[in-house]
Amino acid sequence: MARKKLDEIRPEDDASARRTPMREFSRSLPMSLLRAREAVMRQFRPSLRNHGLTEQQWRILRALTAGDEIEVTELARVAFLLGPSLSRILRDLEARALIERRAAENDARRAVVSISAKGLKLIEAVAPTSEVIYAAITKRYGARKLAELQEMLGALEATLAGMGSAGEAEVEAED
């Protein structure tokens, strides 16, 4: 049922004998976002690497500097990491003594994490370089344009937040 309906929107597919046209692949939104993000991260990664940090580890440490303590779940939300990834990284960062962890007061399930003095020192060593890079990007792209881009990205995120994934109907049809 869902199949039939979906098939209706498929463009004629005999034009090129064995191709499903679709949008030209490299211009799809996911690819545009992926390439843009990679172009940005390519600027930051070398500096992080010089300090022995991955992008995700940096995100976590950066998020921890925003408050004294934070629960793991909240940290996952802020650093935009899935639970399993966060678990592994926290284990490693704790082993490197860059963070500290303790149980929450009223709930033994929850863990509370904070950055250590050593972690702060590392952050302070990396942050200046990151700021320089960020400033260079802002200057070359244009501060106003950058702000506009970020607003459009936020709007996209907000737009999609209210969209249940359309692929779900298909699952039901196949059950």
Next chain:
Amino acid sequence: MARKKLDEIRPEDDASARRTPMREFSRSLPMSLLRAREAVMRQFRPSLRNHGLTEQQWRILRALTAGDEIEVTELARVAFLLGPSLSRILRDLEARALIERRAAENDARRAVVSISAKGLKLIEAVAPTSEVIYAAITKRYGARKLAELQEMLGALEATLAGMGSAGEAEVEAED
């Protein structure tokens, strides 16, 4: 030396006793791009999953429908995958008989890949759903706004392409 110069741009850091302020973390460009892309992919992933494909496998198959044959290096560029990732995925896709691979005519180093009939069939089963999702996103976000966003993303990419990563200076300083 690099340290001293970089330190100059660090804002006063005694305001909060133990924080390096920087830009509010969640509003950084990399995070904005990451969240936006994730919001988009969240729409597509369930459908791909229902067909036994990951996002990257889909990218490869999609890229292969654009031409009869393509060299592995060119495929990596188009699908925006690093060589090692592509190597692994091609091995799996070949094992599943979704693609075919042969050596190039004049250069035994190069491999040439093409999509199989089975792969094409799979693409044709997935594409309609993807189109529906893409159309829904376009409609809700606005076609004009979406085009503008993609143009700005492309411009960002182009801007950064000409930027050697700033972290490199730091390496030299530490050698």
Next chain:
DNA sequence: GGGAGATGATTAACATGTTAAGTGAATTCC
């Protein structure tokens, strides 16, 4: 034409993304 270097692809090793399952602790609800 043969050896040094360049090139295309793969493999290795480690870190993360992603989904599912597991574990222990709190909540609910009867």
Next chain:
DNA sequence: GGAATTCACTTAACATGTTAATCATCTCCC
């Protein structure tokens, strides 16, 4: 007040991202 459920976090398993190393070919140049 205890069984069932929910919740926070972790583990497990597999796929990919990332960098370095390897391997086979190819090119160039003497």
